[in-house]
Amino acid sequence: MFLDPHQQGGVVTLRxxxxxxxxxxxxxxxxxxxxxxxxxxxxxIDTTGLEELDLSGAWALFERVRRFxxxxxxxxxxxxxxxxxxxIEHTLxxxxxxxxxxxxxxxxxxxxxxxxxxxxxxxASAKISLAFLGRICSVLGSAFTSPKRVRLAALVRHVIExxxxxxxxVSLIAFLISVxxxxxGANELRRFGAEIFVVDLVTIGVLRExxxxxxxxxxxxxxxxxxxxxxxxxxxNEEVDALHAIGTNPVEVLVIPRVLGLVIALPLxxxxxxxxxxxxxxxxxYYLLDIPPAQYLARVQESIAPTTFWVGIIKAPVFAFLxxxxxxxxGMQVRESSRELGRLTTVAVVQSIFLVILADALFAVLFxxxxx
Amino acid sequence: xxxxxxxxRGIVNRFGMQVVHDGLDMDVFEGEVFGIVGGxxxxxxxxxxxxxxLQRPAAGTVKLYGRDITTLSEQELRHxxxxxxxxxxxxxLFSSLTVRQNIELPMAEFFQxxxxxxxxxxxxxxxxxxxxxxxxxxYPAQLSGGMIKRAALARSLALxxxxxxxDEPTAGLDxxxxxxxxxxxxxxxxxxxxxxxxxxxxxDTIFRTCNRVGxxxxxxxxxxxxxxxxxxxxxxxxxxxxxxxxxxxxQAGAADRGA
Numbered sequence: 001m002f003l004d005p006h007q008q009g010g011v012v013t014l015r016x017x018x019x020x021x022x023x024x025x026x027x028x029x030x031x032x033x034x035x036x037x038x039x040x041x042x043x044x045i046d047t048t049g050l051e052e053l054d055l056s057g058a059w060a061l062f063e064r065v066r067r068f069x070x071x072x073x074x075x076x077x078x079x080x081x082x083x084x085x086x087x088i089e090h091t092l093x094x095x096x097x098x099x100x101x102x103x104x105x106x107x108x109x110x111x112x113x114x115x116x117x118x119x120x121x122x123x124a125s126a127k128i129s130l131a132f133l134g135r136i137c138s139v140l141g142s143a144f145t146s147p148k149r150v151r152l153a154a155l156v157r158h159v160i161e162x163x164x165x166x167x168x169x170v171s172l173i174a175f176l177i178s179v180x181x182x183x184x185g186a187n188e189l190r191r192f193g194a195e196i197f198v199v200d201l202v203t204i205g206v207l208r209e210x211x212x213x214x215x216x217x218x219x220x221x222x223x224x225x226x227x228x229x230x231x232x233x234x235x236x237n238e239e240v241d242a243l244h245a246i247g248t249n250p251v252e253v254l255v256i257p258r259v260l261g262l263v264i265a266l267p268l269x270x271x272x273x274x275x276x277x278x279x280x281x282x283x284x285x286y287y288l289l290d291i292p293p294a295q296y297l298a299r300v301q302e303s304i305a306p307t308t309f310w311v312g313i314i315k316a317p318v319f320a321f322l323x324x325x326x327x328x329x330x331g332m333q334v335r336e337s338s339r340e341l342g343r344l345t346t347v348a349v350v351q352s353i354f355l356v357i358l359a360d361a362l363f364a365v366l367f368x369x370x371x372x
Numbered sequence: 373x374x375x376x377x378x379x380x381r382g383i384v385n386r387f388g389m390q391v392v393h394d395g396l397d398m399d400v401f402e403g404e405v406f407g408i409v410g411g412x413x414x415x416x417x418x419x420x421x422x423x424x425x426l427q428r429p430a431a432g433t434v435k436l437y438g439r440d441i442t443t444l445s446e447q448e449l450r451h452x453x454x455x456x457x458x459x460x461x462x463x464x465l466f467s468s469l470t471v472r473q474n475i476e477l478p479m480a481e482f483f484q485x486x487x488x489x490x491x492x493x494x495x496x497x498x499x500x501x502x503x504x505x506x507x508x509x510x511y512p513a514q515l516s517g518g519m520i521k522r523a524a525l526a527r528s529l530a531l532x533x534x535x536x537x538x539d540e541p542t543a544g545l546d547x548x549x550x551x552x553x554x555x556x557x558x559x560x561x562x563x564x565x566x567x568x569x570x571x572x573x574x575x576d577t578i579f580r581t582c583n584r585v586g587x588x589x590x591x592x593x594x595x596x597x598x599x600x601x602x603x604x605x606x607x608x609x610x611x612x613x614x615x616x617x618x619x620x621x622x623q624a625g626a627a628d629r630g631a
Binding site: 021022023025026029054055056059060063083087088091092335336337338339340 | 467468479482483484485486489492493496499500511512513514529531532563564
């Protein structure tokens with residue numbers, strides 16, 4: 001309905017008709033496709049029946065005619081050549097002929113090359129991470145001699161945002177986890193008549209491992225992602241460049257308050273998580289095992305060594321540093337696009353949780369060797 | 373006079389207590405370049421968003437090609453939106469897509485076209501706005517300010533609209549790039565028989581490209597030909613077109629037109 005080809009000897013007449021608009025382009029392309037393989041010397045394009053033509057329709061016709069011309073046919077336009085065709089011809093001849101998307105062929109060297117590229121990227125990324133760590137350390141070191149380099153207002157804001165605002169969720173999780181542990185332990189230990197050891201289980205489990213680990217994981221999800229996103233958006237808005245240009249050190253203004261803030265906030269959160277966890281365990285013992293609070297407390301005192309609490313809490317600043325370091329580092333790496341921002345925020349959370357768990361494992365080995 | 377493309381009658385826009393437009397009228401006719409001018413905060417962008425159907429006015433009608441878009445459903449509005457092209461002030465190119473993907477996105481969204489057709493059309497649009505073919509596979513972050521404006525124009529022309537809205541098309545460009553953009557716009561407007569509505573502060577662009585100008589003063593619009601608006605006695609309009617920064621552009625514009 002858009003094309004009506006007639007062949008007479010070596011002359012093919014194309015009667016073009018109807019509405020050649022972008023909404024009909026799929027159908028038009030289909031009809032143009034049927035012309036493939038026509039053998040002729042001359043192509044006459046008759047546009048007198050054309051109702052409407054837009055640029056996309058004109059391009060489709062132009063492309064097809066051009067291909068016939070390249071195959072050696074002579075093209076003639078009957079009536080006036082449509083303005084759109086002239087415009088396209090002018091546009092495409094004035095500018096260099098646009099290249100099509102690069103053809104993707106089979107290339108055996110490509111896997112090797114991409115492995116090489118990957119290795120180089122990884123090495124560069126490791127170098128950047130190390131340099132960033134160095135910059136944090138150098139600013140922190142100089143803060144000992146000039147305490148003004150620590151921005152107190154920002155530091156306090158981050159302690160409040162990453163610490164105080166996280167108290168409800170951290171408490172809730174600590175409570176639920178200790179209740180779950182106590183419940184599971186009670187079921188198992190009751191068979192041996194050893195219910196009282198539920199208290200040991202909860203106390204040591206929460207104080208040594210779970211309190212700090214769960215808190216760190218929640219904070220990594222909450223604050224690690226927030227750090228990466230905040231700094232990433234500032235990078236996209238060129239605010240980080242502006243800080244550089246003003247003569248301030250972005251690490252000092254953006255990174256140090258976050259790192260120190262979290263290093264302060266996470267141990268405090270851990271103390272709260274420990275307390276809520278022990279309370280949760282105590283409640284469950286009271287209701288399920290009929291252990292009165294006084295006996296529970298006495299048993300807690302008996303079960304812990306002097307170091308139990310400190311073994312847990314000492315890990316908190318280390319975890320906090322890892323989370324803040326990864327979060328701010330990934331934020332600083334955001335460049336160019338919003339997709340980068342999303343990707344690096346995800347990377348920040350995943351990596352900081354991974355590093356927290358890895359560090360926890362290393363701590364476990366260390367404490368085992370130290371026999372505490 | 374030629375056919376009316378946009379007919380705005382009695383538009384009222386308010387945000388809380390603040391009234392931005394109060395009974396604003398505006399007409400744009402087929403084939404003209406219409407400039408919208410106004411002080412900062414006078415509601416130029418709000419007016420444009422209202423005409424685009426991105427924001428419903430508190431009162432009044434907006435007719436595009438005779439259809440009142442203030443009463444249309446989301447579905448009908450989608451069809452209207454297909455019929456015009458828009459460029460935003462900062463380009464608003466999708467930063468995670470290449471220029472080619474940016475241009476192909478609206479086409480692929482509305483029509484079932486194969487990859488070769490899409491690529492061919494994208495290449496045509498890029499050539500049309502005077503960008504080199506290499507720009508096709510670049511990301512917006514790799515382009516200069518002028519190239520971003522051109523790429524945004526190419527995307528706005530993806531569906532072959534007859535009506536084009538431009539928000540501050542030359543803002544942030546150097547004078548040479550801005551002049552280049554003016555010429556490109558005029559060239560495309562003539563060849564594609566476009567009707568163009570633009571919000572601009574650039575007096576050179578107004579004098580070079582616009583047929584008529586609408587000035588938003590005191591929540592209403594005064595529109596006239598460029599010569600007419602320059603001669604308008606209203607104090608703000610006088611200040612705008614006869615202020616220290618305006619004189620040079622006025623003279624250059626007069627010389628341009630004389631030539």
